[in-house]
Amino acid sequence: MDFKRVKEYFSWLYYQYQIITCCAVMEPWEQSMFNTVLLTILAMVVYTAYVFVPIHIRLAWEFFSKLCGYHSTISS
Secondary structure (H helix, E strand, C coil): CCHHHHHHHHHHHHHHHHHHCCHHHCCHHHHHHHHHHHHHHHHHHHHHHHHHHHHHHHHHHHHHHHHCCCCCCCCC
16 A cells, blocks of 8 residues: 555545544634543543453453352462
């Protein structure tokens, strides 16, 4: 793939994002505020998943391993 096709593809994706979120009808300052809030929420979701999902997976593994009679020695 050449650089022009990749650039056109990302341009098309950004256009789809603007159409889906109705950013195309917003003023520039509204678009920047909307994008800032959206990126902040997305960053918080990713961070929370990164921090807490492994803990819950480990706890679920320990629970089900004890339930099935398998005792593992997973160290924290």
